[in-house]
Amino acid sequence: MALLGLLAALPTFGIDMILPSLAATAADLGAPGSEVGLAMSVYLLSLGGAPLLLGPLSDRFGRRPAVVWGCTILIVASAGCMMAQSLPQLLAFRVLQGIGASGPGTAAFTLVRDRFQGKEARAKMSFVVLVINVVPMLAPSVGAALLGIGGWRLIYAAPIAAALVLLLVMRFFDEPTPPDPRSCPGPAEVAGVYRRILRNPLFLGNALCNAAMGGAVFAYITGSSLFFIDALGLSPERYGLIFGASSLSVMGGAYLNSHFGRLGVSAGRTIVLGLAVATFVAAILFISALARSFSPVPVVAAMVGVALSFGLISPNAVHAALQPMPEVAGSASAVAILLQTALAAVSSDLVARLFDGRTALSMAGVMLAFSLAAAGIYSGLSHLSERGALTAPPRSTGQSAERETR
Known part of the structure; x- marks a missing residue:
């Protein structure tokens, strides 16, 4: 469990650890604050795109090489970020950071599939999903502390230290299955698998709903730093405390989700509740912002509400998305x-x-836009489900998949 947690935490920590340092980075590099925010965007894009290639490669060469090479790239890229003298240099090394971090991130999912089955696999996957969603919300607090100790460059030492620890742990790691050269499909077969996935409305609807809510979460992750530090003038340390305390509500959402499951509340109803809460708090904040309010209260309320909603929505939406295609999960x-x-x-x-x-x-x-998009996507998915227009999943999981979408 500790190895899975470290594999899942390493890539996601790098997303938001730099949030408290955006203003300091902009001042030191002589770049506009709005452009420094691209350091998050380019990391996210490379982190999300690289697994499309690393998945087949890890099947061919094994899980350990994917993690080791990923950590090596991450260490080099993080050192480059520490020494960057211009914004283009920083952005280039952030792209490499995302590529390197995706190695451990991909392994976290594949190791669950390799080593566990049935209920144990679902429990381990839930833990991985929780770490992936919680760590980015706690990372700014760590980043703020490092910023106060040694400036914005010191923040990039954190992933170096974590990657070194993971490299040490991987020395004692045994491959769950030996690499098989025949297991790596060709480009045409890989493309065919991805086309099949994207054409499945049950997968696409739930995955897009989850992704849109992720967009709502990152709106407050990025916006809260700009508002509290740049607009209100709070210190990075105080912002880190506010952010860390409010973002803990995602764990509250995950706890409520488990509690609702024990009470017999369906996953679909839990998702609808989360969508309603997120849209409501985002609308309240939007009205407050239009009125030119500088009060932090509606901002914090929106942060808490959206994080809580994401804890309710994401585990259910991701699980429902993967249900119809267990053989290409x-x-x-x-x-x-x-x-x-x-x-x-x-x-x-x-x-x-x-x-x-x-x-x-x-x-x-x-x-608000992303919350409304998530609600619209899930409403359309529910409508298709009621009309029986969704692609039927395999017989063994069909009933549970249908329950997940309703």
């Missing part, structure tokens, strides 16, 4: 990750570019 997971990171990158970039320097309007508008 690894490839389907890669597509779901790519969709979520791509929309998160778009959301983060929009918030940074539209920030007016005074209010949370860009954060509120993007958050």
Whole structure:
């Protein structure tokens, strides 16, 4: 369990650890604050896109080489970020960081599939999903502490230390199955698998719903830093405390999700509840921002509400997306990750570019737009389910998959 947690945490920690340092980075590199926000976007895009290639490669050469080479690239790229003298240099090394971090991230999913089955596999996958969603919300607090100790460059030492620890652990790791040269499909076969995944409406609807809610989460992740530090003038340390405390609500959402399951509340109803809460708090913040309010109360309320909603929605939506295609669950997971990171990158970039320097309007508008998009996608998915228009999953999982979408 500890190895899975470290594999899942390493790539996701790199997403938001730099949030408290955006203003300091911009000042030191002589770049506009809105453009420094691209350091998050390019990392997300490379982190989400690389698994599409690393998945087949890890099948061919094994899980250990994927993790070892990923950690090596991550260490080199992080050192490059520490020494960057211009924004283009920083962005280039952030792209390499994302590629390197995707090695451990891909292994976290594939090792669950390799080593566990049945209920134990589902429990381990839930743990991986929880780590992936919680760590980015706690990373700014660590980043703020490192910023206060040694400046923005010191923040990039954290992934170096974590990657070195993981390399040490991997020395004692045994491959669950020996690499098989015949297991790596050709480009045409890989493309065919991905076409099949993208044509499945049950997968696509749930994956897009999850990705859109991820976009809403990243709207507040990026926007809260700009609002509290740039607009209100809070110190990075105080912002880290506010962010860390409010983002713990995603764990509250995950706990409520488990509790609702024990009470017999369907996954579909839990998703609808999460969508309603997210849309409501985002709408309240949007109205407040339009009124030129500088109060932090609606901002914190929106942060708590959207994080709580994501904890309710994401585990159920991801599970429902993978249900109809258990034989290609690894490839389907890669597509779901790519969709979520791509929309998160778009959301983060929009918030940074539209920030007016005074209010949370860009954060509120993007958050509301993505929440409404998630609600619309899931509404359409439910409508298709009621009409029986969804592609039928395999017989062994058909009933549970149908329950997940309703």
